[in-house]
Amino acid sequence: MSRRLRLVAFAVACAGAAGGGAARADTSVSARAPDGGAKTGSGAKTGGCAKLPEGATLDEIVAPALRGGAPPTIARVLAWSAEVDDRPLYLDRALLWLARGDKAFELAHVYRHPRDAKTWHLSMVYDVPYESQRTFTAPPKRAALESFLTATWWHFAAEGGFRLVAAEVCREAWQASFGAPPWHQYGK
Numbered sequence: 001m002s003r004r005l006r007l008v009a010f011a012v013a014c015a016g017a018a019g020g021g022a023a024r025a026d027t028s029v030s031a032r033a034p035d036g037g038a039k040t041g042s043g044a045k046t047g048g049c050a051k052l053p054e055g056a057t058l059d060e061i062v063a064p065a066l067r068g069g070a071p072p073t074i075a076r077v078l079a080w081s082a083e084v085d086d087r088p089l090y091l092d093r094a095l096l097w098l099a100r101g102d103k104a105f106e107l108a109h110v111y112r113h114p115r116d117a118k119t120w121h122l123s124m125v126y127d128v129p130y131e132s133q134r135t136f137t138a139p140p141k142r143a144a145l146e147s148f149l150t151a152t153w154w155h156f157a158a159e160g161g162f163r164l165v166a167a168e169v170c171r172e173a174w175q176a177s178f179g180a181p182p183w184h185q186y187g188k
Contacts, residue, residue, distance in 0.1 A: 048173035053082045053092040053166070055114065061094050064122045065108040065133060072106075074099040076173035079154075081186065082114075083162040090115045091162065093123070095154055097177045099139070107140055108133040109152040123152060142178060156184045 052061065062075045080094040096108040109123040109132050122132040131151035136144060148154075158164045167186040174182040 048176075049077050049080065049168055049170035051168065052077065053080055053094070053114065055118065056092065056094075056112075056120075060118070061110060061120050062096060062098070064110050064120050065096055065098060065106065067122075070100055072098040072100050076177055077170050078173050078177060079156070079167070079169045079182075079184070079186075081158070081167040082165040083158050084165055085161045085163070088115075089113065090165075092120075093154075094120075095149075097140070097173065103137055105136040105139050106133055107136075107145065107148045107152075109154055125153075139177070142180075142183070145178070156186050 052058070058075060058077070061077060061080075062072065066072075074097075076097040078095045078097050080092065083091045083093070090113055091111060092114050093109065093111045096106070096110060098106040098108065100106075110120045111123050112118065112120045124130070124132055129151070130153065131148065134140075134144075134148050134151070140148070156167075156169070164186065169182045169185055171182055174180075
């Protein structure tokens with residue numbers, strides 16, 4: 001088998017939930033060795049979230065952050081939320097950590113409206129300072145993440161009339177990305 005990058009996304013319905021519930025996911029991307037085995041070391045299977053927003057796959061979530069570029073060697077979902085307001089407007093959001101080799105890293109904020117369309121998009125606000133994605137030459141550390149969270153308006157709580165339906169801070173992905181357990185959590 002030729003060498004290639006392959007997104008690894010494994011989704012199964014929750015126990016007994018036909019077509020509903022959250023999906024489990026391995027949130028890594030790994031290079032495949034010529035013999036078909038997973039590469040070890042950087043880019044190997046990283047773990048990540050216990051589940052993703054209902055009906056979402058890692059491929060779909062990561063796609064808007066690619067912007068037509070090469071796929072990442074590692075893609076991790078650091079956190080996600082599913083929210084709804086009184087209209088009702090449904091909103092799924094995900095915070096991504098991406099590596100493209102060992103010299104290009106990105107943090108990205110993506111979203112979708114799951115009842116209207118299944119397509120994920122980079123979060124954008126055009127009339128005020130706002131960042132949907134930030135690139136780094138080395139893996140981002142805590143200060144870089146905190147700066148990005150502020151610039152992309154990411155909060156670990158529902159705001160603006162929305163309420164949380166489901167949410168997760170992905171412990172394994174956070175640990176693999178920052179070498180420490182999550183220092184943010186969603187409130188109960």
